[in-house]
Amino acid sequence: MKVVRSARIDTLRGIAVFGILLVNVWGFTYGSGLSRYGLLGEHAALADKLVVFLVAAFAEQKFYPIFAFLFGASFALQTGGRRAPGAQLDRIKMTYRRRLIWLLGCGLLHGTLLWFGDILTVYAVCGFWLVPQAGRRLADIAVSLRWVVALNVAVTLFMAHITYELMTLTPDAIAWGMGDGARAHAVYSQGTLMAIAHERLADFWSNLANAVFFLPKVALLFLMGVFSVRLGWLTHPQRHRALWRKVLLAALWVGVPVNLWWGWAALRDALDPMAGAPVAALVSMLVEVAGPLLAAGYVAALMCASGPVAAALAQWFEAVGRMALTNYLVQSLLCNLLLQGAGLGLGATLSHGALVGVCVLIMIVQVLLSRRWMRFHRHGPVEALWRRFTGSSPEHGMAGR
Template sequence: MNSTLQPTALTEHVPQPVTRTERVQTIDLIRGFALLGILMMNIPGFGFPYTRFPLIYGTPGSTDFYTAMGIDTAFSGTMRALFSMLFGAGMLLFMAKKEDLASGHSVVDFYYRRLLWLVLFGVINAYVLLWPGDILYAYGLCGLLLYPFRKLRPAYLLIGMMLCMILPVLRNIQNTVETKQKRTTYWEAVKAEEQKKKLTDEQKKAKEEWENQLKWTKFDTKKDAEIVRKMQLGYGQVFAKLMPRNSNIESRGMYYGFWDMLGMMFLGMALLKLGFFTNKLPTSTYWLTLGLGYSIGLLLGNIQFYDQVAYILDPGAYVDTHFFSVFDLYDLRRGATAIGHASLLLLVYRSGVVPWLMKALANVGQMAFTNYLMQSIICTLIFYGYGFGYYGKLAFHQLYYVVAGVWVFQILFSAVWLRYFRFGPFEWLWRSLTYWKRQPMRLQSEPVPAAPQTALF
């Protein structure tokens, strides 16, 4: 059942996307798993006001609390990590095609054209489909930087990954130091007020910043109601409500997310070159990565969840007693858990125990681009006011009933669609734009395969 990865010269004289028989099935099934899983992380953003999270984390023993614990421990950040890894791996596979094509273009031309279109699709997802958590825009920008690293050996790519992980840790430690200083200055301001002394500008600022930070940990009924009211309005009003947030995420948010994404892309490139994603490693190796990944990732994930609970219940005590937080190990935690998930999938794939499930995931993964945008379309119509208006009406755990329903639909839709067509509809559009030529869509028009390949999505 091992998939191969031995690119050879293309037999066609014109550039074209890979055929279904050329795809690496293990990569598709991992991508399908990540695509379905990422909806677990995105669904609160679609249908749940962030103001209610203090109620979830601050109410131990509730159904919502245990739902959050399971999601945070095993899945938080890991699906995006898998997507990032596979994006890096996909870049190498795309670049493995013949460098200079008979059309007079280099594959590099198509690679960068492909990414620029991806950036545009991300803008559409954020500003037309109104999903604030879009990753296409950010991936397109990060992908533009990957090309110079394509020939690095796995060891150097892993070093690059570690550097990308260290930088956010240093930034987080700096933030922790600054928060502690603000906390100290805040207490100085409180004592000064008790003594009827005039506060310095620094004390006023520290007091205001700390009190604003405390507001995030308390449920605000009025603010919650106002958010729900605005999200229950028409398209124009929802657009106006989300515009500042979307703009912030796709500008300032890139500063914080850049190293996060780039590091995982480097890791994905290294894992592909090592044969991890293409199912080439010994079974014992996958058992080892499964054990290490879950041991590290799930342990840190559970600690991180209870750290979050401790902070919500008493922010001051948490800041006073923690200099180094497990949150600083965010990338290590999610990267380790993601590798554990991928290892488990590959072991199940090798065992042949549930081939129908592996096929279903591979179908979803082959249409990942379509399915990702479809999640934005479906969920905004379910929750936003210009659709069915369920925003803020479901409990946190009930959001995952919607997730299950979308999963079933996308699994069935992908299976049926791929019985008749080579690509998902958005994959077809993206490839046609990339090669600036309408691509054959129906299966009977599929050309003879050349070499085993896969695509970025």
Template structure:
């Protein structure tokens, strides 16, 4: 079988409108997962603003703090760091295939759909550039735009087997890199530690300590370009997650979670156990429980992405199971689920809003709270920011309005046909 994507017998280019991509009820699981994911992103990003603290060679988290700070550091390293962006990548890739297949189901021309997707991903790169230049160097919108641009062209119409083979090969390479780094770190631990020097992570964190906002623009863009290429492609995590998402979306794994409950259960259990297990080892080293020298802690820069990939996929599967359980209760959902899914439906707006709120509060060119907060304070601020976006998205949901950034991206991709 050449492809799992249905092709209409009589394509009609005029059918390519935004409604072609949104007609029908939305699957609960992806929106629910995106909504919670935005909370995890806030928790993962705020430690980068703590520019007055010292860091290790393997983590941006402070190397000291109160007992509560250390507990928060342990929890975030174990369950959040390197686990969120694979989750985001999977949901992003899943959404690409959802949009493509819905368009074809309504008789749209496949080439016209791919052109729209191409414009969408190019504009994502542009939005990411502006986001990094103005506020947040760790922008991921541009990285996903790059991946979407390449993978839509290279894999959208490939066979299921091709997707799984590529995902398997890339996972093998990532596993090999993590294994080699682990072995190398054992030998490196026998050597005397090098002279103290500021590491790459410390340099990135210090960008938020620049007091003159115009002077911070170029350093932020330098970091963004690095993340665009390394995190977006070379780390292999996002490509692997996107390939698996393409396959899962074709089989409607999150659209029909009850039908795929056994698969989702297996992925959730294995993924979260591996993800938390690998993250826990790093967390124990960071808080000083495991006697792993800091000068070889760079090994976690390879093991964390690998175990984080498992953890991110486990989280997605878990939300698929939650959605299946909610569906068994009936067609209506409670107010909490409604509010969280409202954030998921407006994920781009909620994501950018985090930077609009956090950067002026925490950066040195703003109020400079990043110089006085510890890990616990930063986590509390992250939760507060997410609750603000939750409130805003809930109000928009009640009024039947899109998020402003989501509306803009839609308008840029479709032109005037995007409507409101």
């Protein structure tokens, strides 16, 4: 089945790739401890404080929802709408399962060798649950959606209990977390190849164990992506401007204030964990909902953008989005080489502001290389391998955290 590309969808995916880099870069340097941004200290430079605030407020929890949403949308684009059971539908499902097997293998390698925060593995696992939705009526998919929403409510209530426990951490527990974070930072930024590999593997398997609480949210975003295509919200945004304007207004009036609060709480936690950790735990719970809401606002802004604005953004980001999986994996490789002890070890000395500067340089290089590559090729390098393995185009299937 041939899938028609959408410049706006590719542009959105390209922007999200860079947003994900802004979030992931801290893990390459500080590990997976309680404080994502490490310890700033009260006398940190204004630029360092500013980048922590801005990344927390406008990037963290904002871009993986976009990719999960687009993953579901790509599933709907590749499998089509309502189909009667039969050989054709069986072939579509079989091809998509091959794609997921490839993605699962890629994710496991990525998580163990490069980046413990890999999201491809989770997307692949959740994708196997999504496959039976192919060819179903929207009314039947809506039943699945209601069950997924109920499961998310149950998980949210459980996480509220965990949040309460985090808010009541004793000073000794917070001090232990700070010490463990400092140890992880030393391993990742100054350790040997074997020490880093051991730390990464432990963090990766810990993340996979915690994914049981993350999968319901991913499933919900997948289904929202399916609906966005089947109902034309994403593929014909000009017909649904009223809907997208409502989403944008909700993001502005609810998503922005809560996420600004989270930016302040994350900064306070980085400056003084003893005082900031309880508040950060509380606000982080709210951001579980407010983050995806602001992400929806980002999607809505691009869907509502005028033709010239969308074309200008596409000039820079469409090629990046067309080879998003390649760019996502290359970002992990570059962060290993530049920041970690087995490479140049810059993570041990760079300030928080300089880390974001590294991200900007990587973005510029990837924009230039992606635009050049896509002038001469239909797919990115990794996407081409994916196509060769599965016998179908992976154009709309990249996902990242």
